[in-house]
Amino acid sequence: MNNHYFMANMMNPSIVAFARGDVxxxxxxxxxxxxxxxxxxxxxxxxxILLIQDGRTGRFVSVPLADNTGYNPTxxxxxxxxxxxxxxxxxxxxxxxxxxxxxxxxxxxNNIAKLLFDFxxxxxxxxxxxxxxNNYKVEVISKNNNEKYIIDISNKGADYLNxxxxxDGKLKNPITGFVNPLSGLYPVDFDSNKAYELxxxxxxxxxxxxxxxxxxxxxxxxxxxxxxxxxxxxxILGSPTKR
Numbered sequence: 001m002n003n004h005y006f007m008a009n010m011m012n013p014s015i016v017a018f019a020r021g022d023v024x025x026x027x028x029x030x031x032x033x034x035x036x037x038x039x040x041x042x043x044x045x046x047x048x049i050l051l052i053q054d055g056r057t058g059r060f061v062s063v064p065l066a067d068n069t070g071y072n073p074t075x076x077x078x079x080x081x082x083x084x085x086x087x088x089x090x091x092x093x094x095x096x097x098x099x100x101x102x103x104x105x106x107x108x109x110n111n112i113a114k115l116l117f118d119f120x121x122x123x124x125x126x127x128x129x130x131x132x133x134n135n136y137k138v139e140v141i142s143k144n145n146n147e148k149y150i151i152d153i154s155n156k157g158a159d160y161l162n163x164x165x166x167x168d169g170k171l172k173n174p175i176t177g178f179v180n181p182l183s184g185l186y187p188v189d190f191d192s193n194k195a196y197e198l199x200x201x202x203x204x205x206x207x208x209x210x211x212x213x214x215x216x217x218x219x220x221x222x223x224x225x226x227x228x229x230x231x232x233x234x235x236i237l238g239s240p241t242k243r
Contacts, residue, residue, distance in 0.1 A: 013037050016045055021077040021086040023108040028055040030108075032088055034073045043071050048092065052108055063113045066120070067102050071095045078187050080116065081222045082195040085109055087116060089187060098209050099183045117227055122200070123181040126218065126229075130177030130204060135169040136161060138177065138213055140204060140234060149234040151204070151213050177206045179216055190219065197221045197230065204234070212237060 017034035024030060031053040036045035048070070050063040070092035077086040085107075092102040105117035129141040136154035141147070154161070166172055184201035191197075198220040204213045219231040 013047065013049070016048065017073050017075045019075040019077045019088075022055070023052060023077065023086045023088060024054060024111045025083075025085045025109050026056055030055040032075055032077065034075060034090065036068075036073065044095070045070065045073060048073055050088065050090065050104075050106065050113075052088075052113075054111060061108075061111060061113065063106065065090070065104060066118075067092070070102060076187060078196045079194065080105060080187070080196050080198070081107065082193070083109070084194075089117075089185075091185070098180045098203065098205075100181050101183055101185065103182060103185045116222070117185075117198070119182050119185075126200075126202070126216075128179040128202075128204075128216065130179060130206075130213075132164065132171060132175040132177070132206075134165075134171055136165065138204075138206070140179070140216070142216065142232060145229060145232060147232060151234065151236055153206075153213065155239040175207060177204065177211075177213065179204050180209070188219075195222070198227060 013035040015033050016036045019032045020029050022029055023032060033051040034048055035051050036048040038045055046069045048065055048068040050065060052061050072093045074091045076089040079085060080087045088106045090104040094100045094102060103119040107114040107116055125144060127143045131139045133139050136152060138151040138153055140149040164172060164175060180203040182200055183203055186199045187196035188199050189196050200218040200220060202216045204216060205211055206213050214234055214236040217233045217235055218229055220227040221230045
């Protein structure tokens with residue numbers, strides 16, 4: 001590879017995502033960009049930066065991201081706080097096998113960038129215990145709100161269950177699973193008030209990452225200057241019915 005081409009490419013960011021809407025509250029549409037440095041012969045993007053152009057003055061403001069590398073960065077503009085002005089949702093895929101995603105939400109009201117949602121803060125706040133129990137059950141405990149869920153894994157197949165359980169349904173050894181960090185964060189206006197809530201997906205895994213047991217689904221709403229947990233569900237995976 002030509003070293004001059006490589007160095008020039010590393011120094012020249014490209015626009016990797018674009019959206020248009022009023023994000024500063026003056027009712028004039030603004031231009032919102034993600035820029036980044038593309039990697040030759042790879043979809044990996046480095047030094048991803050949020051760049052906002054004021055639609056009225058044409059001035060640019062750049063906002064660096066704490067975690068600024070990944071794949072397929074995207075932008076979504078929507079009102080998450082209920083003030084009638086669009087906020088900025090940034091999504092970046094990490095490229096890992098667990099489908100883990102990085103998310104930020106910024107407000108740009110009055111041309112001041114304010115971080116409303118940080119995936120790292122969320123992942124630290126929402127922790128879980130996953131414990132296998134006797135009689136083909138897995139217990140999921142959400143520590144944030146002290147809720148417990150029981151998943152029936154009796155349909156996982158004889159080979160899987162025989163490795164874990166004795167014939168009487170008792171565990172051969174203690175086994176713990178885990179809940180992945182965020183793999184999905186979706187804007188949904190559940191109450192149709194033109195302000196979006198967040199629907200967060202986290203995969204529940206058993207003995208290893210590909211051993212999927214279901215998902216924790218958390219609904220978050222902007223209240224008292226922060227996103228708070230409104231509803232929580234555990235979604236389980238189905239299996240074919242026996243004919």
